[in-house]
Every structure is written in structure tokens, then in C-alpha cells.
Amino acid sequence: MVNSSALSGNGTEPRENLYQSKFVYIAGIAEMVVVILLILCFCIFICFNALILNVYFTTPHIQEHARYVLFVHMLITDILYLIASISLFLAALYAVYITVPICYPILNLAALTFRITACNLAIMALERYVAICYPLRHFQFCNAHRANTSIILMWVVGVVPNVADFFAMQSTVEQYFFFRNVRCNLSILSVNSLQNTIRTLTFISTFTLVALTIVFTYIKVMQVAKKVGSGTSNASKAGRTVMMHAIQLLLCMTAFISTVSETYLRDSPAILLTLNFLLFTCLPRFLSPVIYGVRDEVFHKYIRKFCYFNL
Structure with missing residues (x-):
């Protein structure tokens, strides 16, 4: 009986190991496919934004309108946000250690651009409000110069919490901390409760x-x-535009679904973490400029003309 059970156990264990190795292999292939899909979507996003930016910078009369100045600023902000977020995600996925002086600015860039996109949507909604409710004073309040001024103010005000976070962290850690190589994420660089308070109140x-x-x-x-x-x-058109800004804000906030769900998927296969990041952090940003760019009559016309002459 002892020998029989021993033989049975020896026969089952290799089979279980074989199934486990097959599962790991399939999960690794699926993870690679999703990562390639993520990078491919980002490349398409960059190409589409490059087309819109080309239309903007080669069409002088578009640059005179505040709404297009703000829209192009949102595109650039989203590009910076996705570059920072995807870099951090890939570094975390493949366990890449980054020195703190590089990690901390990337994290702050992602947080800063995340907030600025939301503020940009609010300014764009206010521009539509002035255009409809005060049409005679629209150009006075909403010209390209004032749009550029509001962009500068957004960045100046937006960077204040990052500066406060840096001083809060610096007052706690030792000098050698800034020479460490770390797994780059917020939890590693949140060394005291004041930082969490600053981030929560800012959000x-x-x-x-x-x-x-x-x-x-x-x-x-x-x-x-x-x-x-x-x-x-x-x-009515302006009302639909403002409603679209509200939808874009909701899409922007889905990144927090990714952050929350990551805590529950921490011990899950890497493919689930990758899908979670792609669906809730990247996809909303990929869709936002496409929705606005295709819907806007001016950009839609130029995009069609560009595609017609280059096909």
C-alpha cells in the first residue's frame, strides 16, 4: 500500500508541474500580447495627435481661437501623462529598479499632468459658457493670449502640491535616500502621512x-x-460640448479605478494587471482626443483632407 501510494504521488506530481508550466507559458504569451497591444495603441495615439498638432501649427487662423489652444494643450498634456504612466507601469511590470532622482520626477509629472487635464477641461467648459452667455464679449475674454495665460497659471498652480510634497518628503528622509534604486511607485516615496494628506486634499x-x-x-x-x-x-451645440467635457472628466477619473483595482490584483497574474492598466488608465486617454478631434468640424475637415491627399 505504501509503495502504491508513493507511485501514485510520483505520477501525479510531474503531471501537475507540467500543467503549471503550461499555464505559466500561456500567461506569459498573453501578457506579451497585451503589452504589445498597449504599445501599438500608444503609437496610434501619438500618430493621431501628431496629425492634429500638424493641422494646428500649420493653420494660423486656428491658433487664434482659445478653444483650439486649450484643446492642443490638453493633447500635449495627455501625451506627457501617458509617457510617464506607461514608463512607470512597464518598469513595475518587469521589476526594473530606478534611482530616486529619476523616479520621483516621473511620478510627479504623471500626477501633475493628470490634474492639469481636469483643469483644462474646466477652462474649456468656461470658454463655451462665455461664448454662449456673453457672445459680444467672447473674444475679449477668450482669445489666444488669455488661453495661453490660463495654461501658464494651470501649470504654476498645479506644481504647488508637488513642491509641497517634495519638501514634506525631504524633511523626513536621510540624504542617502535620494541615491537609492527603488521599485518606482508612490508607496515607496510616501515616507510620511503629510504627503498622503497633501495628495488627498489636492485631488x-x-x-x-x-x-x-x-x-x-x-x-x-x-x-x-x-x-x-x-x-x-x-x-445646444455648446451644451453638448460641455457634456462631452463632463464625459472626458469621467474618463480621466477612471485611472483611479485602475489604482484601486491594482490592490486586489496584486497577487494575480501579470496579464490581469496589464489589462487593468490598459482599460482604465490608457484607453480613456486614447479615446478622448479622438472623440473631440473627429467631432470638431474644423479638425474633422482638415483630417479628412490630409488623409485624402496621403492615401
Whole structure:
């Protein structure tokens, strides 16, 4: 009986090891496919944005409109955000250690561009509000110069929490900490509770103000549209544009679904983490400029013309 069970166990163990090795091999192939898909989507995203940027910088009269200045700024911000986020994700996925002076700026760039995209959407909604509710003063308030000024202010105000986070961290860690090689993520560089407080308050205040701004502008614009009483009026179109900004804000915030779900998928196969990152962090950013660029009449016309002459 002892010999029989021993033989049975010896026969089952290699079979289980074979199944396990096959599963690991298939999971590795699937993970590689998803990573390649992620990189391919990013390349398509870059090409599409390059087309829009080419239209913008080669068409002088477009550069005079505040809405297009803000839209192009959002595209550039999204590119920076995705470069930082994908770099951090791939480094984490393949266990690449990065020195703190490189890791910390990349993390801060991702956080900063994440917030600035939300603020940019609020400014774009305000531009539509002024265009509809104060049409005679629209060019006075919403010209290219003021749009560029608002962009500078967004970056200046947006970088304040990052500076505060740096000083909070520096006051706690020893000097040698900045010469360490680490797995680059927020938990490694969150060395005291003050940093978490700064990040939480910054997130809540930013997205609350942005959401309230979008809701306010949408209500005001739709009130004008209701008075005009025409479904094809500029006010109705502006209302749909503001609603699109609200959808873009929701798409932007899906990145937090990725952050939360990562805690539950920490011990899961890498392919689930990769799919989670692709669907909730990258895909919304990939879709946002496509939705706006194709929907906008000016960009749509130039994109069609460009594709016609280059096919």
C-alpha cells in the first residue's frame, strides 16, 4: 500500500508541474500580447495627435481661437501623462529598479499632468459658457493670449502640491535616500502621512472644483438653449460640448479605478494587471482626443483632407 501510494504521488506530481508550466507559458504569451497591444495603441495615439498638432501649427487662423489652444494643450498634456504612466507601469511590470532622482520626477509629472487635464477641461467648459452667455464679449475674454495665460497659471498652480510634497518628503528622509534604486511607485516615496494628506486634499479640491464648474456651465448653457428653443442652435451645440467635457472628466477619473483595482490584483497574474492598466488608465486617454478631434468640424475637415491627399 505504501509503495502504491508513493507511485501514485510520483505520477501525479510531474503531471501537475507540467500543467503549471503550461499555464505559466500561456500567461506569459498573453501578457506579451497585451503589452504589445498597449504599445501599438500608444503609437496610434501619438500618430493621431501628431496629425492634429500638424493641422494646428500649420493653420494660423486656428491658433487664434482659445478653444483650439486649450484643446492642443490638453493633447500635449495627455501625451506627457501617458509617457510617464506607461514608463512607470512597464518598469513595475518587469521589476526594473530606478534611482530616486529619476523616479520621483516621473511620478510627479504623471500626477501633475493628470490634474492639469481636469483643469483644462474646466477652462474649456468656461470658454463655451462665455461664448454662449456673453457672445459680444467672447473674444475679449477668450482669445489666444488669455488661453495661453490660463495654461501658464494651470501649470504654476498645479506644481504647488508637488513642491509641497517634495519638501514634506525631504524633511523626513536621510540624504542617502535620494541615491537609492527603488521599485518606482508612490508607496515607496510616501515616507510620511503629510504627503498622503497633501495628495488627498489636492485631488478632492481639484476634481470637486472642476466638476462644479462643468455642472454650472452646462446648466447655464442649456438655459440659454431652452430660451432659444432650437435644437440646432449654437447654445445646444455648446451644451453638448460641455457634456462631452463632463464625459472626458469621467474618463480621466477612471485611472483611479485602475489604482484601486491594482490592490486586489496584486497577487494575480501579470496579464490581469496589464489589462487593468490598459482599460482604465490608457484607453480613456486614447479615446478622448479622438472623440473631440473627429467631432470638431474644423479638425474633422482638415483630417479628412490630409488623409485624402496621403492615401
